[in-house]
Amino acid sequence: MKKNKTILIVDDVEINRVILAEIFKDSYQIVEAGSGAEAIGIINGHPDIVAVLLDLLMPGVSGLGVLEDMNRTGRIKHIPVFLITAAESEAVLMEGYHLGAVDVIRKPFMTQFLQCRVSNLIELYAHRNALEDIVEEQVEKLQAVNRSMVETLAAIIEFRDCESGEHVKRIGKLTRVMMTEVSNTYPEYYLPKEEIDIIVTSSVLHDIGKISIPDQILNKPGRLTAEEFDIMKQHTVKGCEILQSIPDIMDKSIYSYSYDICRHHHERWDGKGYPDGLRGDEISIWAQVVAVADVYDALTSERVYKAAYSREKAVDMIYHGECGAFNPKLLEVFRNALEQI
Amino acid sequence: MSLLEELKSLGVDVDGGVKRLAGKQALYERMMFKFLDMMKKSVVSPDFDSNDYGEVIEIAHALKGAAGNLSVTPVYEAYGKIVDLLRSQQPEEARKVLKDVLPVQGKILDCIERHANA
Numbered sequence: 001m002k003k004n005k006t007i008l009i010v011d012d013v014e015i016n017r018v019i020l021a022e023i024f025k026d027s028y029q030i031v032e033a034g035s036g037a038e039a040i041g042i043i044n045g046h047p048d049i050v051a052v053l054l055d056l057l058m059p060g061v062s063g064l065g066v067l068e069d070m071n072r073t074g075r076i077k078h079i080p081v082f083l084i085t086a087a088e089s090e091a092v093l094m095e096g097y098h099l100g101a102v103d104v105i106r107k108p109f110m111t112q113f114l115q116c117r118v119s120n121l122i123e124l125y126a127h128r129n130a131l132e133d134i135v136e137e138q139v140e141k142l143q144a145v146n147r148s149m150v151e152t153l154a155a156i157i158e159f160r161d162c163e164s165g166e167h168v169k170r171i172g173k174l175t176r177v178m179m180t181e182v183s184n185t186y187p188e189y190y191l192p193k194e195e196i197d198i199i200v201t202s203s204v205l206h207d208i209g210k211i212s213i214p215d216q217i218l219n220k221p222g223r224l225t226a227e228e229f230d231i232m233k234q235h236t237v238k239g240c241e242i243l244q245s246i247p248d249i250m251d252k253s254i255y256s257y258s259y260d261i262c263r264h265h266h267e268r269w270d271g272k273g274y275p276d277g278l279r280g281d282e283i284s285i286w287a288q289v290v291a292v293a294d295v296y297d298a299l300t301s302e303r304v305y306k307a308a309y310s311r312e313k314a315v316d317m318i319y320h321g322e323c324g325a326f327n328p329k330l331l332e333v334f335r336n337a338l339e340q341i
Numbered sequence: 342m343s344l345l346e347e348l349k350s351l352g353v354d355v356d357g358g359v360k361r362l363a364g365k366q367a368l369y370e371r372m373m374f375k376f377l378d379m380m381k382k383s384v385v386s387p388d389f390d391s392n393d394y395g396e397v398i399e400i401a402h403a404l405k406g407a408a409g410n411l412s413v414t415p416v417y418e419a420y421g422k423i424v425d426l427l428r429s430q431q432p433e434e435a436r437k438v439l440k441d442v443l444p445v446q447g448k449i450l451d452c453i454e455r456h457a458n459a
Contacts, residue, residue, distance in 0.1 A: 014379075022365070086409065086424075107406040107409045109410055
């Protein structure tokens with residue numbers, strides 16, 4: 001049972017360390033630290049620590065200092081810390097609890113109670129840590145399944161659209177870089193990386209509605225008539241209808257972002273886009289970003305109705321509003337984003 | 342008389358201390374020698390400054406913890422009172438408790454020292 005499970009005993013008084021070591025050495029490996037600084041080094045470098053018995057009053061880095069460091073590194077979530085105390089004030093002990101300590105060990109030590117309390121909590125933490133690992137693994141698997149579902153759907157659309165699978169990949173890439181830039185540059189558009197990841201996954205479904213557009217319109221080599229263009233514009237709304245009919249095959253947050261992007265990636269900043277004529281920040285920032293990415297990619301790619309424009313020409317057309325108006329803040333970061341891809 | 346018998350006669354709860362060390366008498370004796378070293382290095386003098394005794398509290402607190410763990414009851418109880426009195430800003434009362442315990446503490450430390458050198 002013993003082998004790798006290690007208890008770290010932190011106390012500047014050797015007598016206290018020896019007594020605690022004696023109490024636990026039959027069941028655990030023991031590592032001792034005579035100061036807070038030494039303890040921090042051991043905690044951060046020793047993967048097998050299953051509990052820390054921590055004196056509060058020590059010269060230099062105190063027990064509270066050790067707890068603060070464990071909070072900084074996140075180790076406090078996985079290792080139970082017991083405060084060793086002779087008679088610290090209630091305020092100090094409460095501070096210890098607030099910093100994540102799980103229990104208080106009073107001097108003089110009561111051997112058997114101490115063994116039971118420490119062992120019980122070590123087992124509890126081991127169980128919790130194992131469950132967290134399982135959940136994390138399952139979440140990763142689910143996310144992978146989600147991504148592959150979404151990518152499969154995107155691939156189906158591209159077959160219809162006579163485009164290679166590269167289009168959605170490029171949109172995803174540009175969306176990631178632009179979302180990251182805009183999030184880092186403008187606090188009002190800040191989003192954590194995890195959300196940006198979901199937006200990127202969702203972005204590939206922006207044209208799913210094209211599956212409902214007749215071939216002769218979707219793949220028409222020449223300019224569309226007004227009627228044909230009206231039908232083409234329907235791909236935004238049709239896309240949402242398709243998503244509504246298959247909500248269970250994807251994660252709720254992917255569904256929600258996909259829906260919004262699908263519907264609003266042809267809206268424009270001045271309200272002249274479609275289907276809802278939203279203007280300014282009525283359009284979500286992710287739909288705005290996918291709109292720019294989609295336009296840029298369409299301009300720089302060869303289509304049945306046009307040749308590919310150069311990168312410079314495409315940027316120029318976007319900045320001069322030839323593809324509709326975009327958020328000026330977004331255009332600010334667009335050039336930087338392009339340099340990164 | 343053996344060290345442990347003598348310590349018992351001076352009010353040390355030897356049985357409690359040995360029990361805490363899983364019944365290991367030899368280890369307990371070794372710890373008493375360490376306790377002697379600690380007491381020599383961490384001296385609380387009865388003429389401490391009545392207006393500046395933060396360090397005295399820290400030393401007394403550490404002595405209390407070690408004495409408690411080794412069941413050196415008279416020292417443990419006295420330093421516990423000293424810490425409490427100093428924390429409640431009663432330095433003169435703390436000084437009195439310290440002066441009272443010093444003779445008993447001296448006898449205990451002498452006893453350990455004699456056996457350490459024997």
